[in-house]
Amino acid sequence: MNGIEFPYLGAKWTIGAFGLLHTSVASLAIGVAFVVTVAQIIAYRSRIHRYDQFAKRCQFFHVCIYNVGVVLAIGLIFSLSGLYPQFWSQLFTHFFWPFIVEEFLFFLLATTLTFHYFFWDRMWGHKKLHITLGALLTPMFLLQFYIINGIGSFMLTPGFGESEASLFRGILGWDARAFYNPSFLMLTFHRALANVSYAGFFLAGWCGVQLYLTNDRARKEHYEDCGRLCFYIGFTAFLSLPVIGYFYAHVLMKHASEAFWNLMLGQGDIMVGGVDTWWLKQLLVALMLGSSLGYFRYTLRDPAPFTLPGIMVVSVAVFYLMFYVAMGMVMTWRFFWWMLAAVAGGAALSWHMLSYGRGTARAVYLFLGLLAFMTVVLGGYAREASRPRFVQRFSHYDSVYKPTERQPVLMLPITPEELETVLAPPPPMGPAALIQSECARCHTLDRVRHYPKQDWERVVAQMIVYGARLTTEQAQSVTAHLSAGEPY
Amino acid sequence: MEEITYSHIPIATLITAFLLLAPIFEWVGYRKGDLRYDRLAKSMVFFVMILYAPGAALGTGIPMFIMGLYPEFWSRFANLFFWPLIAQFVFFLLDLIFLFFLYYLTWERMMSRKPLHIFFGCMTALFGLLIHAVWDGLGSYMMTPGRDLPMVNEAVGWSAAALFNPTYPFLFLHRFFGNISYSMLLTGGVLALKYLRCKDPEEKEYFGFATDLTFAIGFVTFFAMPFIGWGYAAAIQSNAPVVFHAIMGGHVSPHFTIKMILIGIFLVLGGTYLFVRHPRKVLPLALSAGILSLYLVLHWHPPLDWLGGDPMVWRITYTLLLVGFLIFLWMMRNRRKLTTQAPWPWTLFVAGLAAFFAFALGGFVRSRGRSPYSVYKQIEKPEVTAREADRFLLYDKCLICHLQGPNVFSRYETRDWERRVDRERERPGADISDEEAARIVRILQELYP
Numbered sequence: 001m002n003g004i005e006f007p008y009l010g011a012k013w014t015i016g017a018f019g020l021l022h023t024s025v026a027s028l029a030i031g032v033a034f035v036v037t038v039a040q041i042i043a044y045r046s047r048i049h050r051y052d053q054f055a056k057r058c059q060f061f062h063v064c065i066y067n068v069g070v071v072l073a074i075g076l077i078f079s080l081s082g083l084y085p086q087f088w089s090q091l092f093t094h095f096f097w098p099f100i101v102e103e104f105l106f107f108l109l110a111t112t113l114t115f116h117y118f119f120w121d122r123m124w125g126h127k128k129l130h131i132t133l134g135a136l137l138t139p140m141f142l143l144q145f146y147i148i149n150g151i152g153s154f155m156l157t158p159g160f161g162e163s164e165a166s167l168f169r170g171i172l173g174w175d176a177r178a179f180y181n182p183s184f185l186m187l188t189f190h191r192a193l194a195n196v197s198y199a200g201f202f203l204a205g206w207c208g209v210q211l212y213l214t215n216d217r218a219r220k221e222h223y224e225d226c227g228r229l230c231f232y233i234g235f236t237a238f239l240s241l242p243v244i245g246y247f248y249a250h251v252l253m254k255h256a257s258e259a260f261w262n263l264m265l266g267q268g269d270i271m272v273g274g275v276d277t278w279w280l281k282q283l284l285v286a287l288m289l290g291s292s293l294g295y296f297r298y299t300l301r302d303p304a305p306f307t308l309p310g311i312m313v314v315s316v317a318v319f320y321l322m323f324y325v326a327m328g329m330v331m332t333w334r335f336f337w338w339m340l341a342a343v344a345g346g347a348a349l350s351w352h353m354l355s356y357g358r359g360t361a362r363a364v365y366l367f368l369g370l371l372a373f374m375t376v377v378l379g380g381y382a383r384e385a386s387r388p389r390f391v392q393r394f395s396h397y398d399s400v401y402k403p404t405e406r407q408p409v410l411m412l413p414i415t416p417e418e419l420e421t422v423l424a425p426p427p428p429m430g431p432a433a434l435i436q437s438e439c440a441r442c443h444t445l446d447r448v449r450h451y452p453k454q455d456w457e458r459v460v461a462q463m464i465v466y467g468a469r470l471t472t473e474q475a476q477s478v479t480a481h482l483s484a485g486e487p488y
Numbered sequence: 489m490e491e492i493t494y495s496h497i498p499i500a501t502l503i504t505a506f507l508l509l510a511p512i513f514e515w516v517g518y519r520k521g522d523l524r525y526d527r528l529a530k531s532m533v534f535f536v537m538i539l540y541a542p543g544a545a546l547g548t549g550i551p552m553f554i555m556g557l558y559p560e561f562w563s564r565f566a567n568l569f570f571w572p573l574i575a576q577f578v579f580f581l582l583d584l585i586f587l588f589f590l591y592y593l594t595w596e597r598m599m600s601r602k603p604l605h606i607f608f609g610c611m612t613a614l615f616g617l618l619i620h621a622v623w624d625g626l627g628s629y630m631m632t633p634g635r636d637l638p639m640v641n642e643a644v645g646w647s648a649a650a651l652f653n654p655t656y657p658f659l660f661l662h663r664f665f666g667n668i669s670y671s672m673l674l675t676g677g678v679l680a681l682k683y684l685r686c687k688d689p690e691e692k693e694y695f696g697f698a699t700d701l702t703f704a705i706g707f708v709t710f711f712a713m714p715f716i717g718w719g720y721a722a723a724i725q726s727n728a729p730v731v732f733h734a735i736m737g738g739h740v741s742p743h744f745t746i747k748m749i750l751i752g753i754f755l756v757l758g759g760t761y762l763f764v765r766h767p768r769k770v771l772p773l774a775l776s777a778g779i780l781s782l783y784l785v786l787h788w789h790p791p792l793d794w795l796g797g798d799p800m801v802w803r804i805t806y807t808l809l810l811v812g813f814l815i816f817l818w819m820m821r822n823r824r825k826l827t828t829q830a831p832w833p834w835t836l837f838v839a840g841l842a843a844f845f846a847f848a849l850g851g852f853v854r855s856r857g858r859s860p861y862s863v864y865k866q867i868e869k870p871e872v873t874a875r876e877a878d879r880f881l882l883y884d885k886c887l888i889c890h891l892q893g894p895n896v897f898s899r900y901e902t903r904d905w906e907r908r909v910d911r912e913r914e915r916p917g918a919d920i921s922d923e924e925a926a927r928i929v930r931i932l933q934e935l936y937p
Contacts, residue, residue: 004570004643063541064588070544071584075577077551082570085563085640089555096556103549110541118538173556 004082011083016381018079022072023380024373025065027191030145031199032062033113033137035233040131042229054226058203059117059134066113070106091151096173098147105144112137142192149188150179156387157183157255182255186248193237193244194379198372200234201288203227205369211362220360227365232309234372235292239316241285242323252386253441259386261440264331269385277385279338281378286339288371289320290346295364297347298354330443431474431481432488438468438478445488456482496550497851498844499543501663505671506532507587507616509705511609518602528698529609532675533592540587544580558870561862563640569626571646576622583615620667621660625651628659630863631854632727637866654727658720665716669709670847673754676703677840680833703836704771706843707758711778714785724857728864730883731857737893738883740856743849750846756813757839761832763817772821776814783810878931885920885928886912897936905932 006014036055043051080088092099116134123130158181207227214220252260262268266276296313320343328336353363439448451459460479464470470478481488510529517525555562566573590608598605634653638644676699683695725732734740759779763772786806858864860872860880868877883894890896900908906929913920920928 003640004567004645063537067541067544067584067588068581070541070548071577071580074544074548074551074580075574077548077555078566078570078573078577081551081555081562081566082573082645085567089559089563092552092555093559099552099556103545103552106545106548107542110545114538114541118534 003084006079006083014079014083015076016384018072018076019384020377020380022069022076024376025069025072026145027195027376028199028202029062029066029069030138030141031195031197032058032065032203033134033141034196035199035203035230036062037131037135037138038233039226039229040134044127044131050222051226051229054222055134056117056120059113059120061206063113063117066110070110091155093173094175094178095151095154098150098174098179102144102147105140105147109137109140109144112140145191145195146188149191150181150184153183153187154178154181156187156259156383157181157251183248183251186244186251189244190241190248193240194376197234197237197241198376200230200232200237201368201372202234203369204230204234204365205367205372208362208365208367208369211360211365223362224360227361231292231295231361231365231368234368235316236312238288238292239312239319242319246323246326256387257437257440262386263382265445270382272381277378278382279335281375281382282335282339283342284371284375284378286320286324286342287346287349288368288375289316290343290348291350291364291368291371292346293317293343294347294350295354295361298351299361431477432486434470434474434478435481435488438470439463442467448482448488451482454483496543496546498848499539500547501667501847502671502674503536503539503543504616504620505667506536507583507609508613508668509672510536511606511613514602514609515606518606524694524697527694528701530595533587533595533609536587537592540584558862561867561869564637564867565626565863567640567642568638568644568647568650569629570644572622572625572651576619579615579618579622583612583619586612586615617664620663624660624663625653625656628655629653631655631724631731631858633863633866637863655720655723658716658723661716662713662720665709665712666847666850669706669713670843672702672706672709673758673843674706674840676700676706677833677837680836684833699833699836700765703758703840704762704766706840707762708771708774708778710755710843711775711781714782718785718788728858729887730880731854731864733883733887733893734857734859735853737895738857739879739894740853743853743856747846747849747853750842750849754839754842754846757835757842759813759817760820761836761839764820764823772817775817779810779814783807786810874927875931875934878927879935881924882928882931885918885924889915897932900936903933903936905929905936908932 003011005011009017036058039051039055039058043049043055112133116130116137120130123133158178204227207223207230210223211220211227214223249260249263252263262270263278266279270276270278293313293316296309300309320339324336324339327339350364350367353367354361357363435448436445439445456479460468460470460475460482464475510532513525513529513532517523517529551562586608591605591612594605594608629650632653632655634649634651635647679695679699679702683692683699686692686695721732721736724735735744759775762775766772783806787803860868860876862869886897887893909920909925909929909932912918913925
């Protein structure tokens with residue numbers, strides 16, 4: 001069936017472009033709301049007016065990007081409904097009520113944000129009320145993206161088939177099992193902290209730009225201060241990302257193994273122009289980590305070990321080190337060494353930038369802001385691109401609606417009578433498929449290829465002891481397949 | 489479905505009208521060296537900035553609601569209008585960039601480069617107008633589809649016949665002038681209240697000036713509406729006759745009558761104010777010409793039989809009303825001190841509100857007229873009742889010949905509808921099946937027992 005095609009970009013990349021642009025702007029908006037509240041509270045408590053001025057400027061920036069985000073969301077909705085009508089109609093029918101709550105929050109947020117910024121000076125005599133109003137934006141944003149995460153994570157891990165079943169049976173408007181799917185929680189945690197981190201680093205980058213543009217001494221001091229504040233916020237949120245990322249990856253390995261291995265091995269759409277986007281993202285994160293550590297080392301020449309910044313820096317370093325070791329064990333040690341090199345490179349670079357700038361951190365802030373932006377874009381792309389295409393109804397965009405029967409609601413090319421057949425368990429797998437699914441559950445297939453052929457009986461028995469779920473017949477067929485050197 | 493849009497449309501139309509007028513006011517202020525125009529333009533843009541995000545958020549809600557409640561309609565609609573929707577997105581983005589970053593943010597900084605700043609304002613207005621133009625194409629298609637609504641497996645993307653359908657130019661002009669008229673009348677009403685509450689003489693002078701200017705613009709602009717409306721009605725009559733009959737005497741006519749009463753209210757209140765307020769003859773003469781043109785439109789229009797009896801009753805009534813109104817207005821001239829008294833600002837506010845509700849009701853009347861169809865004779869709403877479908881059938885099949893409108897049915901003395909319909913079916917050209925005849929009889933028995 002022919003659908004509408006988008007010239008040059010193609011349908012898939014059009015959605016990708018709209019989605020990534022929207023996500024990078026919307027994520028920033030969520031984080032900026034938090035930074036504004038922190039800056040306002042600091043200004044109120046310390047009576048330092050310049051933090052309030054900074055918060056106001058950030059909030060204006062927020063109003064602008066919020067509107068840009070809304071317009072991009074409209075573009076995304078239009079292009080999805082024109083290019084992938086079946087997918088989009090189904091998703092909307094399934095999650096109608098979450099979408100409507102989302103819309104309600106959208107309006108509430110727009111009104112609150114507008115009021116908060118445009119009445120900043122008029123509410124000067126009611127500062128506590130004004131700060132509270134601004135602080136409300138963060139939970140509202142979190143609630144809003146909580147909903148989007150439910151729908152987004154459903155597309156990656158629709159569960160064990162119950163969601164599809166409920167859709168076929170005609171559950172409309174809201175489906176708790178589909179919404180609270182396996183990766184929902186991890187995606188929510190990951191995004192919540194990543195957004196704050198992204199906004200913190202981005203605003204620090206903006207302060208870096210201002211530092212380049214001004215020659216006024218007082219303004220320079222002001223932006224150094226504000227940049228530091230934003231950097232600290234970004235770095236604090238950075239702390240737990242590897243831990244959440246690890247568990248997120250674990251969930252994907254279990255519930256969307258193909259997507260997981262696409263990410264880990266750089267398969268399918270993860271590769272763009274010969275570049276592995278997930279690896280690139282990790283390299284950028286490592287560079288950010290190195291730059292941040294370099295920054296701390298330079299600015300806190302004699303850090304006391306048990307101060308808050310000291311503990312934070314050490315914790316982040318340890319968490320990331322653990323993450324890299326774990327990924328090295330699961331995937332390949334090349335990953336570990338590459339990341340370590342990127343961390344060292346980032347640290348050296350930030351040290352050099354600080355020395356060259358005679359203590360001003362403007363270059364480091366700008367560098368981190370850019371890296372944060374690129375990381376968010378690449379991370380979002382990698383997650384979306386990891387879904388295997390043409391495999392599952394919900395995991396790709398390529399279905400086109402056939403309205404021959406004019407089914408009033410679902411428009412699915414399946415009748416309830418066919419349900420049992422569709423949901424029947426898959427046929428038993430051959431040895432090659434078993435190797436792919438069972439061995440790759442814990443390590444890469446590269447590792448399988450490293451074993452000498454004569455050892456297979458011993459190795460397979462050992463793996464069963466480690467936890468490979470193979471029956472005796474399956475183990476025999478796998479051993480025979482591997483010993484014969486057959487492809488897998 | 490249309491009801492969902494009512495939250496968004498007043499905000500969006502107000503924004504469009506303000507963005508159109510702001511650069512004009514700014515330009516007039518620049519040419520005259522009168523800072524009051526600049527202040528007025530800036531406050532309008534500031535107001536737009538406040539409304540923009542909530543309006544955009546509500547605008548996003550419209551397709552979201554429609555996609556969930558009417559998935560088939562939206563899928564097919566988005567297939568037909570994919571490229572206009574994408575163009576809409578581009579216009580929206582450009583509008584936003586010009587408004588936020590080049591027009592609003594640079595107002596103070598570009599005081600010495602006013603022409604360039606006004607140019608940015610014009611670009612903002614242009615993109616706002618383009619958004620409006622695209623939506624009018626889509627909205628007018630739903631009433632007078634220029635081509636069939638395609639299935640989704642028939643990729644279309646865009647169709648000139650669909651976008652530039654028969655009522656498109658009329659809807660565009662109707663909304664263009666309607667937006668300016670209602671938004672300026674409402675603004676004038678609100679500014680009049682500010683004038684009333686203001687104590688500072690300088691501020692009072694400004695609000696008095698702004699009230700007069702905006703209210704007069706709104707009122708004068710209104711007189712384009714009867715002409716456009718007349719052409720619009722003619723286009724509807726020939727391309728969507730059922731909608732025409734639904735509005736003119738059919739199930740939507742009570743709403744249409746209320747709309748006309750609201751228009752009458754702001755015409756009387758606003759006209760009186762402007763006659764009393766303006767000592768020079770130019771404006772009263774222009775308004776008199778407007779009222780005469782209204783008379784001509786009513787004269788050309790087929791007689792409306794709301795009053796019953798001979799068509800002459802209708803003609804004599806509106807002639808007496810309009811002539812009486814004109815005489816009253818000219819008698820009220822030069823009583824200027826009346827306008828400084830407290831009730832006047834409230835009167836203007838009421839006139840502004842009447843204009844706003846007349847405008848809102850106009851949209852409602854238009855969209856309810858095509859019920860039970862989302863797109864006229866193309867796709868029905870899923871919630872359609874048998875009664876609605878039968879009523880549409882009755883209008884569609886019977887009013888082709890009975891051009892006087894639905895009231896013709898109430899005039900029959902004998903109500904043996906079965907026999908009557910059977911007899912009508914035998915007339916040449918009457919294409920009514922047995923099943924349709926049964927449905928027509930059923931609805932006639934229900935509506936005209």
